[in-house]
Amino acid sequence: MTKKVFIEGMSCKHCVMHVEExxxxxxxxxxVKVSLEGKVAEIELEHDVDDEKIKAAVADAGYEVTAIQ
Structure with a gap:
């Protein structure tokens, strides 16, 4: 299973690394594969992960999730 996580606030490669980590x-x-240009993280899951956990991890890193598909 994969999900796309759309993220606002990234402006450099350091931001990408921070979100990936x-x-x-x-x-x-x-x-995890994060695209700075696309402002999206493509994540591959071992099992279903609650979207709120994903949003919280990104928020704790200092960025904002705008959508998850």
Whole structure:
């Protein structure tokens, strides 16, 4: 299962790394690819992960999730 997480507030490669690290800490997330240009993180899940946990991880890193698909 994969999800796309649309994120506002990233402006550089450091931001991308920060978001990737935050999402990789969430239990159940197997792989993370963040696009600065697309303002989106594509995540591969080992099992279903509640969207609120994903939003909280991104918010704790200092960014805002605008949508999850």
């Amino acid at each position: 935050a999402l990789k800490e969430v239990s159940g997330i197997k792989e």
